[in-house]
Amino acid sequence: xxxxxxxxxxxxxxxxxxxxxxxxxxxxxxxxxxxxxxxxxxxxxxxxxxxxxxxxxxxxxxxxxxxxxxxxxxxxxxxxxxxxxxxxxxxxxxxxxxxxxxxxxxxxxxxxxxxxxxxxxxxxxxxxxxxxxxxxxxxxxxxxxxxxxxxxxxxxxxxxxxxxxxxxxxxxxxxxxxxxxxxxxxxxxxxxxxxxxxxxxxxxxxxxxxxxxxxxxxxxxxxxxxxxxxxxxxxxxxxxxxxxxxxxxxxxxxxxxxxxxxxxxxxxxxxxxxxxxxxxxxxxxxxxxxxxxxxxxxxxxxxxxxxxxxxxxxxxxxxxxxxxxxxxxxxxxxxxxxxxxxxxxxxxxxxxxxxxxxxxxxxxxxxxxxxxxxxxxxxxxxxxxxxxxxxxxxxxxxxxxxxxxxxxxxxxxxxxxx
Amino acid sequence: xxxxxxxxxxxxxxxxxxxxxxxxxxxxxxxxxxxxxxxxxxxxxxxxxxxxxxxxxxxxxxxxxxxxxxxxxxxxxxxxxxxxxxxxxxxxxxxxxxxxxxxxxxxxxxxxxxxxxxxxxxxxxxxxxxxxxxxxxxxxxxxxxxxxxxxxxxxxxxxxxxxxxxx
Numbered sequence: 001x002x003x004x005x006x007x008x009x010x011x012x013x014x015x016x017x018x019x020x021x022x023x024x025x026x027x028x029x030x031x032x033x034x035x036x037x038x039x040x041x042x043x044x045x046x047x048x049x050x051x052x053x054x055x056x057x058x059x060x061x062x063x064x065x066x067x068x069x070x071x072x073x074x075x076x077x078x079x080x081x082x083x084x085x086x087x088x089x090x091x092x093x094x095x096x097x098x099x100x101x102x103x104x105x106x107x108x109x110x111x112x113x114x115x116x117x118x119x120x121x122x123x124x125x126x127x128x129x130x131x132x133x134x135x136x137x138x139x140x141x142x143x144x145x146x147x148x149x150x151x152x153x154x155x156x157x158x159x160x161x162x163x164x165x166x167x168x169x170x171x172x173x174x175x176x177x178x179x180x181x182x183x184x185x186x187x188x189x190x191x192x193x194x195x196x197x198x199x200x201x202x203x204x205x206x207x208x209x210x211x212x213x214x215x216x217x218x219x220x221x222x223x224x225x226x227x228x229x230x231x232x233x234x235x236x237x238x239x240x241x242x243x244x245x246x247x248x249x250x251x252x253x254x255x256x257x258x259x260x261x262x263x264x265x266x267x268x269x270x271x272x273x274x275x276x277x278x279x280x281x282x283x284x285x286x287x288x289x290x291x292x293x294x295x296x297x298x299x300x301x302x303x304x305x306x307x308x309x310x311x312x313x314x315x316x317x318x319x320x321x322x323x324x325x326x327x328x329x330x331x332x333x334x335x336x337x338x339x340x341x342x343x344x345x346x347x348x349x350x351x352x353x354x355x356x357x358x359x360x361x362x363x364x365x366x367x368x369x370x371x372x373x374x375x376x377x378x379x380x381x382x383x384x385x386x387x388x389x390x391x392x393x394x395x396x397x398x399x400x401x402x403x404x405x406x407x408x409x410x411x412x413x414x415x416x417x418x
Numbered sequence: 419x420x421x422x423x424x425x426x427x428x429x430x431x432x433x434x435x436x437x438x439x440x441x442x443x444x445x446x447x448x449x450x451x452x453x454x455x456x457x458x459x460x461x462x463x464x465x466x467x468x469x470x471x472x473x474x475x476x477x478x479x480x481x482x483x484x485x486x487x488x489x490x491x492x493x494x495x496x497x498x499x500x501x502x503x504x505x506x507x508x509x510x511x512x513x514x515x516x517x518x519x520x521x522x523x524x525x526x527x528x529x530x531x532x533x534x535x536x537x538x539x540x541x542x543x544x545x546x547x548x549x550x551x552x553x554x555x556x557x558x559x560x561x562x563x564x565x566x567x568x569x570x571x572x573x574x575x576x577x578x579x580x581x582x583x584x585x
Contacts, residue, residue: 023563025583036442039449040489048577066446073447121487121511137489137515139573146577151563151585185433186481190510219484221510274433362442382437382485384461389441 002249004157020156029114037119040138054148056089062100064356070364098329098355101125101297108239112227127212127224155192156255162199164263169414172207173397176214177268181278189219199262205234270395273383295326299377311402317349326358362387423473423501435485438462445490455497472499483512492516520572525558
């Protein structure tokens with residue numbers, strides 16, 4: 001019987017011939033914690049009486065969610081992480097380095113065929129480079145840090161095929177929202193998604209991260225793609241590590257196969273307060289907004305800033321609005337400066353904040369006021385997500401956010417694209 | 419194991435996410451779980467802390483605990499001393515986290531259960547009794563791994579007891 005990508009990776013990492021629904025103890029290739037979850041990782045590590053980590057080279061802690069620290073409580077957590085990383089010789093990415101999900105692939109920590117666990121639900125992002133990566137809680141990651149292993153139920157897989165290619169003005173974020181719209185918030189609970197088809201092949205590696213990043217928003221354990229020549233080149237430019245990409249067998253067994261025509265997808269927007277509450281951008285064009293956010297692990301990469309520039313260049317954002325931009329990493333920020341993107345966006349009226357999660361998780365960097373609406377490139381619009389339960393969050397592509405900043409209302413970006 | 423308590427329901431039934439269970443406003447800066455527990459479910463129901471008693475059950479629809487991986491979510495429920503969470507289904511990360519820290523989750527049809535109903539959970543018999551309405555609801559059996567983790571009091575105690583995985 002043929003195997004899916006997930007079944008192949010779990011067979012390799014558990015040393016057994018396994019299929020969907022089997023329970024396995026598997027070796028993990030990398031473990032990650034961030035500043036919202038590492039405090040409990042460290043507490044659990046100590047409570048289990050551990051004296052050492054399984055391999056300090058295969059662990060990273062990232063200070064990105066509330067970075068730099070906005071208050072004493074967070075400062076204490078950051079210090080705890082720095083001290084722990086020092087004590088065990090673990091890599092620590094401190095304030096300003098960027099979002100964990102940008103850094104792990106960018107710094108070459110994770111490569112095709114790997115099995116990765118991270119104490120952050122969007123750990124599924126690395127599926128874009130053929131990694132089976134999944135979010136877990138802090139104690140599960142502590143177990144991984146100690147033993148180099150964890151237990152897994154091998155997931156069934158749903159295959160998504162996107163034919164043709166996206167039209168101009170429509171981006172991978174629109175695809176991710178389109179998937180949420182059709183699959184629903186719990187559509188793939190306990191399962192993995194494989195994303196394939198010519199529309200996926202044509203996407204840049206950066207754009208692919210956006211789709212895998214949002215696999216958790218349909219409840220999936222992982223969202224994974226095959227590594228084509230483009231992906232392999234991208235990884236090889238970041239690490240000398242040897243790796244073996246994993247392909248699904250032709251006769252692999254899927255829980256479901258869903259085929260869509262990418263050319264028919266139009267700009268999408270998720271309305272408050274659920275990620276699967278998705279409509280066409282044109283259907284919410286009456287909605288007035290006060291704040292925009294471009295950034296986060298979903299859409300804070302160089303290409304996303306280039307898309308924003310393509311719409312905002314030479315124009316000013318509408319008076320009374322504010323646009324916050326949080327580059328996904330220091331490298332992204334530096335490249336954006338070299339290319340003049342930062343200057344162009346600032347001339348349009350954008351405010352840049354430290355590379356990291358920015359205002360996405362509601363601790364700092366742009367908490368909306370009561371009754372305000374935000375249009376954001378992030379992945380979650382739950383009530384209170386950005387720090388105020390009396391505000392509303394709409395999710396969209398960087399292009400839709402940029403276009404909306406010019407008009408003050410949610411705007412289909414295609415009219416600004418030549 | 420038999421546990422008794424009252425049902426606590428919310429205006430929103432499905433997809434109650436971990437941001438609602440414990441807001442990022444608190445979880446990033448508060449390390450003490452007992453302090454965090456004061457804010458449990460606040461963004462979904464600001465009055466929740468005044469309407470539950472120790473031992474009550476949170477009762478919900480499908481996909482309870484979706485969203486972020488924050489272990490502070492099941493921790494806040496556990497330290498608020500809730501008896502268990504009873505839902506039609508749970509999101510994956512929340513499900514693992516809860517059993518890892520020893521919070522009991524029960525899957526069953528929750529449609530018949532109303533706010534304030536008196537419930538008795540009998541794990542051995544696999545039945546949830548709604549005493550107020552005099553109905554028995556069959557609960558989904560716990561997977562063997564979860565039952566083992568629960569028996570050991572969570573993954574930390576499991577690791578301490580066995581010196582590693584013994585599932």
